[in-house]
Amino acid sequence: MLALVMLAFTANAQTGSGRVALVGGRVIDGTGNAPMEDATVLISGGTIQAIGAKNAIRIPAGVHKIDVTDRTLMPLLVDDHAHLGQTINGLDPSPDAYTEENIRAQLEHLLAYGVGTIAVMGTDRDLIYELRSEQEAGKLPGAHFYTAGRGFGVKGGAPGGAGAAWDVNRPDTAEEARAEVREVAAHHPSFVKIWVDDSYGRAPKMKPEIYRAIVDEAHRHQLRALAHVYYLDDAKSLLAAGIDGLMHSIRDQPVDPEVIAALKAHNVLYVPTLVRDESTFIYADGPPWLDDPFFRAGVLPAVLDKLQSAAFRQHAASDPDVGKNSDSLRMAEVNLKTLFDAGVRVGFGTDAGMPGRFLGYFEHRELQLMVQSGLTPMQAIVCATRTAAGFLARDIGTLQPGQRANIMVLDANPLDDIRNTEKISAIWRGGNPVKPISPE
Ligand SMILES: [Zn+2]
Structure with missing residues (x-):
């Protein structure tokens, strides 16, 4: 129980009492609507409170503002x-x-x-x-x-x-x-x-x-x-x-x-x-994504060596x-x-x-x-x-008021190239920041 309280405290300390505004990004809200440019997402208590054009959302005093200009936000x-x-x-x-x-x-x-x-x-x-x-x-x-x-x-x-x-x-x-x-x-x-x-x-x-x-x-x-x-x-x-x-x-x-x-x-x-x-x-040929830093960042070196070995490919091809x-x-x-x-x-x-x-x-x-x-x-x-x-729950899957603040912040727009979902610069889970995988 103590550990849980400490965790919550740490998270709150990082997010300004749990109230955060992500300001100036492009928002793909998951509904299929056209992305919103230069938007603000207001998060409080783990959920999205408001979302809209930057000049239309008033950010209350005490909210921790984070500039996400030129970044793209989408649901986890x-x-x-x-x-x-x-x-x-x-x-x-x-x-x-x-x-x-x-x-x-x-x-x-x-x-x-x-x-x-x-x-x-x-x-x-x-x-x-x-x-x-x-x-x-x-x-x-x-x-x-x-x-x-x-x-x-x-x-x-x-x-x-x-x-x-x-x-x-x-x-x-x-x-x-x-x-x-x-x-x-x-x-x-x-x-x-x-x-x-x-x-x-x-x-x-x-x-x-x-x-x-x-x-x-x-x-x-x-x-x-x-x-x-x-x-x-x-x-x-x-x-x-x-x-x-x-x-x-x-x-x-x-x-x-x-x-x-x-x-x-x-x-x-x-x-x-x-x-x-x-x-x-695909392992018979060696998938092209074995060289993708985003893949490599999440796999042990010994596993990468095995995937790239001739023996492994031959086994897959057999x-x-x-x-x-x-x-x-x-x-x-x-x-x-x-x-x-x-x-x-x-x-x-x-x-x-x-x-x-x-x-x-x-x-x-x-x-x-x-x-x-x-x-x-x-x-x-x-x-x-x-x-x-x-299929699973009502409060996840889109970036809309009332939804859990489960947000991925990307350095590039996935609508231009779907591979840009790999360019993760920040992750928010229920309004708390989580460290993303970091390719070299
Ligand atoms: Zn299965």
């Missing part, structure tokens, strides 16, 4: 699909990674990269509920998380592979599935996560009667059900079962009017996770799925553009936190891949702020 990013405690160094899976110490470090790392909120998709253990209590008490630093608790997969199937130790439910029958949903629901997670995939036909896929039971039982407990998905036909079947979110792209073939209508009819969240697909083949995975990303990009233009509710996610999917950097890379798919920088930013946040 929101990742609807991430994982915690799967790896310690970001690259190698580790069954020992699911610890309070490591999860705390990962949440702080995310926030330093401008990611304010994440949803953890089905790989959490019971420790997460203790951490959630600490978070609610204001004792957890870093990004805010929501959790699906323990997810639902298939014996001998997904989730699996070379990931960390998987600790998920794998029911054999609909009755077993319902009982396990009730067990998960007793912890009051934010949603339930299921995996529906067959690893290119090599593994058993969850039977429709199992996922129908999980979705139905989740809904009986007022929980939304979210699915890992790959195939168009599975997406349609999941949508017919009442799924609330598709947490990866449809990647086997182009989407069609039937699936678009089903997604829109129930306002289902569609989370592309393009960077997840990129990560499944994966028989490299070609299919690359095709999957291309299909995902085409489908994203089609679905976005059709008015589907497109959120934002990365699958970061899994080995080789780097928390913090991958959120920025995902924005770049969304723009590469044909979205404008503004459209991609709205997906990653207002839309992604709208």
